[in-house]
Amino acid sequence: MVDESSIGQSKAKCVCSFLQELNDAVKAKFIEEYPEELIETNPSFFSQFTLVVATQLVEESMAKLDRICREANVMLIFACSYGLTGLVRVSVKEHTVIESKPDHFLDDLRLNNPWPELMSFAEAIDLNVQDPAAHKHIPYVVILVKMAHGWAKAHGGALPSTREEKREFKELLKGRIIAMDEDNYREAIDASFKVFAPQGISKRVWGLDP
Numbered sequence: 001m002v003d004e005s006s007i008g009q010s011k012a013k014c015v016c017s018f019l020q021e022l023n024d025a026v027k028a029k030f031i032e033e034y035p036e037e038l039i040e041t042n043p044s045f046f047s048q049f050t051l052v053v054a055t056q057l058v059e060e061s062m063a064k065l066d067r068i069c070r071e072a073n074v075m076l077i078f079a080c081s082y083g084l085t086g087l088v089r090v091s092v093k094e095h096t097v098i099e100s101k102p103d104h105f106l107d108d109l110r111l112n113n114p115w116p117e118l119m120s121f122a123e124a125i126d127l128n129v130q131d132p133a134a135h136k137h138i139p140y141v142v143i144l145v146k147m148a149h150g151w152a153k154a155h156g157g158a159l160p161s162t163r164e165e166k167r168e169f170k171e172l173l174k175g176r177i178i179a180m181d182e183d184n185y186r187e188a189i190d191a192s193f194k195v196f197a198p199q200g201i202s203k204r205v206w207g208l209d210p
Helices: 011-020 035-041 043-048 060-073 114-122 142-155 161-172 183-190
Strands: 051-055 075-082 085-091
Touching: 035 043, 035 060, 043 060, 051 060, 060 075, 060 085, 114 142, 142 161, 142 183, 161 183
Parallel strands: 051 075
Antiparallel strands: 075 085
């Protein structure tokens, strides 16, 4: 990074100058002072940054700098190298993230209890249509509504509940695929678990004070 013209000059000054050539938009300055002394005598110096990168510091200085940066809410990266090996440590204050959405959100498509208009729409579509283009454009919701309705009729009004019945229901869906590019049926297979989901409004919603 430095050349013969830099001999006899401050390393910090030369390196800072060359680093600025990498990006003209960056403002850089150098300080000729031992890092350990700067940590001891001027800890507020580090609060002006959003990120501090420290290299080859002893353990005691690392611990002090870590406390300084944490109090100033500044991210700190330690780097040490020993020949061809080295280590990097990142130090930052704990950041709590709260997931505001439920872990497993289940959209209610009413697949197992369709309202009259949805059922009427589904009944108007023939799953046995011979036209390949029409077959691959049947909405997967319609496929599941009709297949669930057919299953319930054949099983005394009950939907698949056991592991074996759920597997059998998926096999019925797979059996209706007539071409490799029918993504609608693959969507139906992937979403088939929604047919087995509990019906109605959840207890948590019922428990809300109106």
